Amino acid sequence: MPPAGMSGKMLWIDLSKPSYEIRDVPEEWYEKYLGGNGFATKILFDMVKERVEPLSAENPVVITPGVFNALPVPTGGKCQITSVSPLTGTFSDSTSGSPIGAEIKHAGYDALVIVGKAERPTYVVIRNEKVEFKDATPLWGMTTHDTQEEIKRIEGDRRMIVASIGPAGERLVRFACVDSDHRQFGRGGLGAVWGYKNLKALAVRGTLSVRPKDPRRALELLKRWTETMKESPAYRDDTKYGTGEFLEWMNRERGTFPTRNWREGVFKEREKIDPYYWAPRYSIKNKACYGCCKPCGQLFVIREGPYKGTALDGIEYETLFALGSNVGNPDVEALAKANLLCDQLGMDTISTGGVIGWAMESYERGVLTDEDTGGVPLTFGNPEALLKMIEKIAHREGLGDLLAEGVKRAAEKLNKGSEEWAVHVKGQEPPAYDVRGIKGMGLGFMVSHRGACHLKSGVYALELTGKFWRFEGVDRFSAKNKGREIKEMEDFMAVYDTLGVCKFSRGIYLLQNYRELLEANLGISLGEEELLRVGERLNNMKRVINLRQGITWKDDSLPRRIKTLPIPEGPSKGSYITEEEEEEMRRDYYRARGWREDGTVPEEKLKELGVI
Amino acid sequence: MVKSIIAHPEKCTGCKLCEVACALYHHGEVNPLLAYIQVYRKGVTVDLPLACTQGVDCGENFCMEVCPTGSITRDPSGVVVINKETCIGCRICYQRCPMKVIQMIDGKAYKCDLCGGDPQCVKVCTAGAIEFAEADQEEIKRTKELMKEVV
Numbered sequence: 001m002p003p004a005g006m007s008g009k010m011l012w013i014d015l016s017k018p019s020y021e022i023r024d025v026p027e028e029w030y031e032k033y034l035g036g037n038g039f040a041t042k043i044l045f046d047m048v049k050e051r052v053e054p055l056s057a058e059n060p061v062v063i064t065p066g067v068f069n070a071l072p073v074p075t076g077g078k079c080q081i082t083s084v085s086p087l088t089g090t091f092s093d094s095t096s097g098s099p100i101g102a103e104i105k106h107a108g109y110d111a112l113v114i115v116g117k118a119e120r121p122t123y124v125v126i127r128n129e130k131v132e133f134k135d136a137t138p139l140w141g142m143t144t145h146d147t148q149e150e151i152k153r154i155e156g157d158r159r160m161i162v163a164s165i166g167p168a169g170e171r172l173v174r175f176a177c178v179d180s181d182h183r184q185f186g187r188g189g190l191g192a193v194w195g196y197k198n199l200k201a202l203a204v205r206g207t208l209s210v211r212p213k214d215p216r217r218a219l220e221l222l223k224r225w226t227e228t229m230k231e232s233p234a235y236r237d238d239t240k241y242g243t244g245e246f247l248e249w250m251n252r253e254r255g256t257f258p259t260r261n262w263r264e265g266v267f268k269e270r271e272k273i274d275p276y277y278w279a280p281r282y283s284i285k286n287k288a289c290y291g292c293c294k295p296c297g298q299l300f301v302i303r304e305g306p307y308k309g310t311a312l313d314g315i316e317y318e319t320l321f322a323l324g325s326n327v328g329n330p331d332v333e334a335l336a337k338a339n340l341l342c343d344q345l346g347m348d349t350i351s352t353g354g355v356i357g358w359a360m361e362s363y364e365r366g367v368l369t370d371e372d373t374g375g376v377p378l379t380f381g382n383p384e385a386l387l388k389m390i391e392k393i394a395h396r397e398g399l400g401d402l403l404a405e406g407v408k409r410a411a412e413k414l415n416k417g418s419e420e421w422a423v424h425v426k427g428q429e430p431p432a433y434d435v436r437g438i439k440g441m442g443l444g445f446m447v448s449h450r451g452a453c454h455l456k457s458g459v460y461a462l463e464l465t466g467k468f469w470r471f472e473g474v475d476r477f478s479a480k481n482k483g484r485e486i487k488e489m490e491d492f493m494a495v496y497d498t499l500g501v502c503k504f505s506r507g508i509y510l511l512q513n514y515r516e517l518l519e520a521n522l523g524i525s526l527g528e529e530e531l532l533r534v535g536e537r538l539n540n541m542k543r544v545i546n547l548r549q550g551i552t553w554k555d556d557s558l559p560r561r562i563k564t565l566p567i568p569e570g571p572s573k574g575s576y577i578t579e580e581e582e583e584e585m586r587r588d589y590y591r592a593r594g595w596r597e598d599g600t601v602p603e604e605k606l607k608e609l610g611v612i
Numbered sequence: 613m614v615k616s617i618i619a620h621p622e623k624c625t626g627c628k629l630c631e632v633a634c635a636l637y638h639h640g641e642v643n644p645l646l647a648y649i650q651v652y653r654k655g656v657t658v659d660l661p662l663a664c665t666q667g668v669d670c671g672e673n674f675c676m677e678v679c680p681t682g683s684i685t686r687d688p689s690g691v692v693v694i695n696k697e698t699c700i701g702c703r704i705c706y707q708r709c710p711m712k713v714i715q716m717i718d719g720k721a722y723k724c725d726l727c728g729g730d731p732q733c734v735k736v737c738t739a740g741a742i743e744f745a746e747a748d749q750e751e752i753k754r755t756k757e758l759m760k761e762v763v
Binding site for chain 1: 623627628629632633640652655732735762
């Protein structure tokens, strides 16, 4: 028997035939992997036995509701898409707060697995045990949002939840995203995997109940935690200003807000991209992920001027960097428009801003010319050029075709020394934490299984404030003793990915508070150490998958810019990560993980964790 | 005027915790089809939580009048209640309710009963998008306008 609140079923879809099959989830999976991200990891671990080409019929797409999806756990609505990434070639899991996770549980599944490649553009409709493959030819070329509305219309069901790709995914842009209900599975280019498979969209409508083990207790806990969240110190600022709440602090107090392709750590022209400026003027209400009582989404609406009619759930902190400071753009309206364009065309904003920042530096250095850009003056601080380039990337027009490959491949192809300022780890463009002044986060970027990432270790908060959870007195300018810190934070965060809980709740729930929630909802009892053990197991499995994909210790490295150019000004002036520090942190991390010196995982470790 | 669940769509975030709490309280399960409050959404801009306003929004006594078995009545506290013993599941109230706030569950009609005076949905709505209060005419007008768009 599966735990309460779980169905014990997985849906396997083969787009090539096309056909589908409902399979039982092996019972021991719940104990070892819990569900959600844990199941996705196990499924890829079993399927990626040797190197899998990201853009191939063999690459599986796994969609997993978090364990707490469709259960009364506030902020427990996160779900994931997992696959081998066309951007990094690694295991890549991308999270979103779309209600599609809960809907999948209401349809009766703990996981969906999609393999094969459809012969022609297809969308898949799931209504409980009924699965249909429909022709998406008329939808091909449509934006993400139009596709979702159109499918709801065709299927005659407004409550249906749809996830879809846009033109960028169709054209295999390596950082294409999947959008669902105006929230994105952004990172890792998994939209291109859908595009390759001719999978335009997935539409789900579930009508089955999800039953907590102890409904009365679960309801009491829902009410109690909702109240706790509302009373938490973060509530006011999170809801009022969104995730960009600490943008000014990151600039003024820490000087670690990457700017103009990571040349600077302070964005001087930030006044109007700061939510303290724009939220009161443009945000008309909060938007939430499924099941969230601490909503940080801002419904940003532009009522007049050249971008009149722009309305989006945004702008998130990372995007304020990527399409703001990183491209030198101080114009918040153009930024909102750029954000919406990325969502509609189906591209990750972080990677989009990363690659355009690289192109702008290349242009200013004369490595890219007007001939290359098709006459677009690709200078920093030029919002029109930014908007044009976003369209060109999505449609792979002109220079957009090169940029659609991501910064690593683009720099390799262009050459001319441009790798010097190509900022990525394992091919993924990094998020908004200038790790030259946050060295532990630098290690987090280096070793994250999906390439440069803030969410897999989430260590930025700990490093920037000096304390969190079991750590205190942490010095962000030091590279000493960072191995255990990153290892434990990664294991901690893997629990959040698996339970489907928002990482902005990590300071509120911590880990020990999940025991009562797991007892009331699933009827299982797990404490902090047991949960961390699951996290550790999953992180080791993800490493093994990456090793099978050909990743070596050399890939656990920082870009040259981080190691050669000190932050020029501000509170982190002069700081950067040396080659020696990089080496020290890498070794320290491998030791903390119990891996070999070359970053491979000993068999004993996997046995100890019960993986093999 | 009787107090009921009043919607403030301009504050609704679309999180659906109200649906979760409602179904869980009344049926011990999470399922939007078992919830007497529904969040209707359109695009990124519209989120409208709708539950029965005990005859205020629809105009007095609408479902009570169409019920052929007299199973829908107003109790002494002013709440419109459905007698499950006599309800024959004819679906007339469900089909004709202008606010679309009656649910058919296992062949019987169900609607918001205000949880005995302590509505659970309101307790979990941190955004203040639903309120246990008396409706005002302006709000009713606005809700009806929005309904045309999304329901």
